Amino acid sequence: MGGPKDEEPPKLLSISPENESLNVKPTVIELLFDEYIKVENPNKGIIITPRIKKDEMEVTALKNKVTIKLNQELEDSTTYVFNFQKTIQDITESNAPENLKLVFSTGDEIDSLTFSGNVAYTFPQREKKMKDVLVGLYTVEDTTNVLTAPPYYIGAADTTGNFKLTNIKAGQYVAYAWHDDNNSLKAEEKSEHYSFLGDTITIDRDISGVQFYLDKSNLGEFRIARASSIGSNFDIVLSKIPVDIEIEAPELNEKLFYRLSDRTLKFYHTALINDSLEVRLNLKDSVGFKIDTTLYAKFEESERRKETLETTIEGPRNFIDKLRAEFKFNKPVNEINFDSLLIKYDTASVIPVRKEWVFQKDSTKRTRLVLEWTVPDTLDFQNYIVYAGDSTFIDIENQFNKDKVEASYRRLKKETLAEEINVTVNTDERPLLVQLITKKDEIVAEKYLEETNIAEFRDIEAATYLIRAIVDTNRNRRWDTSNLYENRQAERVYYLMNPNDNNNKDTVIRGGWTLDVVIQPTKPIGLNKLPELPEEEKKALEAQINQHYEELMDKFLNKPM
Secondary structure, three states: OOOOOOOOOOEEEEEEOOOOOOOOOEEEEEEEOOEEEEOOOHHOOEEEEEEOHHHOOOOEEEEOOEEEEOOOOOOOOOOOEEEOOOOOEEOOOOOOOOOOOEEEEEOOOOOEEEEEEEEEOOOOOOOOOOOOOEEEEEOOOOOOOOOOOOOOOEEOOOOEEEEEEEOOOOOOEEEEEEEEEOOOOOOOOOOOOOEOOOOOEEEEEEEEEEEEEEEEEOOOOOEEEEEEEOOOOOEEEOOOOOOOOEEEEEOOOOOOEEEEEEOOOEEEEEOOOEEEEEEEEEEOOOOOOOEEEEEEEEOOOOOOOOOEEEEEEOOOOOOOOEEEEEEEEEEEEEEEHHHHHEEOOOOOOEOOOOOHEEEEEEEEOEEEEEEEEEEOOOOOOOOEEEOOOOOOEOOOOOOOOOOOEEEEEEEEEEEEEEEEEEEOOOOOOOOOOEEOOOOOOOEEEEEOOOOOEEEEEEEOOOOOEEEEEEEOOOOOOOOOOEEEEEOOOOEEEEEEEEEOOOOOOOOEEEOOOEEEEOOOOOOOOEOOOOOOOOOHHHHHHHHHHHHHHHHHHHHHHHOOO
């Protein structure tokens, strides 16, 4: 039988150079421990500031000694910090020393300034604890940024998002935070969350209370990657997905139609063969980059097999009095066979869908149809099925849907609903977009506030929700991300917090409830700012200072020589 589990971390016996040494320029760093040790992923785990070329560094463990060969020249008059985190561990149970750090200076003093604060995500993440989140400072003279190169000073946020960069030299810096999923020590703009402080920061004292909010912002070029005829259609492939689309062309929505699928705009023409027409595009991506151009779309005769029409039904499946089903198609739809579009209930009963119940969600695309049906008071059933048989829909290439599609819906009883939810957003900012969101990230209700800061919701299904308010600065009725190149921050998002748990944004809503809640604004991105004094207090303080100055000058001038 073995003895008790070893839970004691290795103890540092000696380190060379010694901690807080001055006027040293080591080429090798050695650490000696009281037991055999190993190193785990040192190039990722050891955080070194200011930055050095870590790929040239060699780290080895032999018995109870760790040796670091730097293989590079260090800067003059610079304080270096080696934060070993959990890189060094005992060889048996992988215990790591707590807060193991080496500080030394190549000059005659240790830089001691600090930069600290918190990093949070704009939108809640599935993983509650922070992981692989870094904060970095770039010197103001540096021509790189968080998207192009590692920073001069770097530190890691803990699992709650708090961070502290130490031993900083006085100077001017630009600050960033990012989720470094691939250990590149910089942000990947297409896949990783990041944040920036727009203004240059002068660090001549300890800076605390800094706030970052992480979100994704793809600043890659927005362009047309390819435009060509594909079969009898015309495809425009973009470098990124557009969020705003404006198209001008002859016979648009009459004979010319289009659809967006991921990054591809596909155009269809019902009459044109072996000819082309002028199409003007005005597109915008998520960061505000634009494509404004005119091109010629050519439609050629082709024997290529037409794409099959595919149909799905989306949207919430519970309703109160009005059933709403949204049909989504992979191609623009031109006709509906209402004979096979039905609402079923009570096992064998059916209601034929009428034309006036169906409308195009976006007449310029024709890829979404909405069915809205108000249940008559004479029907006292809870469960319904929206049914579309095969060949119900015909697209603009005369292709039918080959498979039936159906979806079940449940009518909610009034007594199971929350009667009223009043959400007050404690801010003067306008307009506000207040939303109720399910755990599956579905928006079940929203209000757009331009004059007031109170949103009223009625007859809400009992469930657990996130309740948030978006400050819609540009009034486009959606949240917009940041743009580093334009020094524009993302629109602010405030969540209703659980009063019993600051890390919990879930709000439980039960049937029969009337709820009054208040969303408090979160701390703004950037540095702590001193509160602005009212004008009268400013004047009074200025008068006191002037009076005190006059008294001092009077004493000085009247002092006997």
